[in-house]
Amino acid sequence: MRVVTSGSAYLDIDAYACCIAYAELLNCQGVAARAVSGAPLNASIPQRLKVNGDSLDDYLPTAMDEFVLVDVSDYHHFDPLVVLDRVVEVIDHHPGYEQYWAQRLGSAADIQPIGAAATQVFQRWDKADLLPKISQQSAALLATAILDNTLNFTGQMTTAQDVQAYAVLARLASLSADWPEQYFIECQAAVGSDIAAALAADLKQMKPESGLPQIFAQMTVWDADILLQRHRSTINRWMAEQGDDWLLNLISIRDRKSCFLAPAEVSQAKLDHLLPLDWQAGLAVRKPSMLRKELLKLGLCAGHQGAPNTIVQ
Ligand SMILES: [Mn+2]
Missing domain, CATH: 3.90.1640.10 (inorganic pyrophosphatase (n-terminal core))
Structure with a gap:
């Protein structure tokens, strides 16, 4: 078999x-x-x-x-x-x-x-x-x-x-021709029905040499703005229970953007090091959207370019 x-x-x-x-x-x-x-x-x-x-x-x-x-x-x-x-x-x-x-x-x-x-x-x-x-x-x-x-x-x-x-x-x-939209709307409903479970099921612990926040969650939905309006406080609360240095990359298919949610300054500083972002109350928007594996690639490259001892810290 x-x-x-x-x-x-x-x-x-x-x-x-x-x-x-x-x-x-x-x-x-x-x-x-x-x-x-x-x-x-x-x-x-x-x-x-x-x-x-x-x-x-x-x-x-x-x-x-x-x-x-x-x-x-x-x-x-x-x-x-x-x-x-x-x-x-x-x-x-x-x-x-x-x-x-x-x-x-x-x-x-x-x-x-x-x-x-x-x-x-x-x-x-x-x-x-x-x-x-x-x-x-x-x-x-x-x-x-x-x-x-x-x-x-x-x-x-x-x-x-x-x-x-x-x-x-x-x-x-x-x-059908509108299956992509239907599909991502359905994902959004699944995420919204149990935010904690959805976060837990796509959460990764990042190694220090990645240059990224320690706890990195990622979810893809149809309309991130609506999800954040409804669930931002729950997301903040649940993520804070996992640690102090965290990031959520919420990918919004409808408007082709990533919403980065990272309330701690230490987490924001790590991302600022990799790409230009404008933080407003713990949220920064990046267009076009980015995947975790793309950010990881940026983080690893930035680490290699810096002084050798910055990589191992
Ligand atoms: Mn795959």
Whole structure:
């Protein structure tokens, strides 16, 4: 059995879609596979696209099983059920571990700088000439994962392949022309219905050398202004319970901006060091929107340019 799985902390729609759609492809090709994960699903997965309630298959792998990792390649963050020596394939779009996997797996490691790992899974279906057999659900999941991970095609990592994959998948899944708007509005409703859970499900602890605030939460919604109007005090309260030095990057698809929420001066100063921002009562707006991985890249570069001892502090 091939166990198709992803990271340990939570599943976003890209990881979730890739697990399901890639296991489906393997089964179509006569390789027994199942999509398995013990991680909770975050607010990027709409209720109506969930295949099995609020979790994936909780199958317990046997000593005979092999593992396929999707949307993750940093083995520190693999689902705990993974046995590293029995990983046979990796499909991912995060930088950092390309060499490691190329040495271990050769061409079975597919790590590309692309908007969504879902686009890579789409390419597998396409190459196998099996797209006419993909389930409507998997097509909808992959298409929506592309929307989410590319910020509706405005993210800096978006490629022409993402755009093309979405067009084909949206047709196969019969998605309407206004599906992107519908989808992000639905995410906003999910976030708004339980702010604390949504923050917890996309929160990362940043290392000092990142040059970023220690606690970094990120959420993507349709209209950030409305969300902030309704929930800003709850967000402030909940984030302050996690620590003093925190940042929320609230990405607003409708107006293509990031709202950075960081009340502490120490957190604001870290961001000021990386890009010009105008802080008003703990809030700064950045247009076009930015992803956490883009800020991390800026932070790491700034660290390397400074004096060596500023990196390790
Ligand atoms: Mn992804």
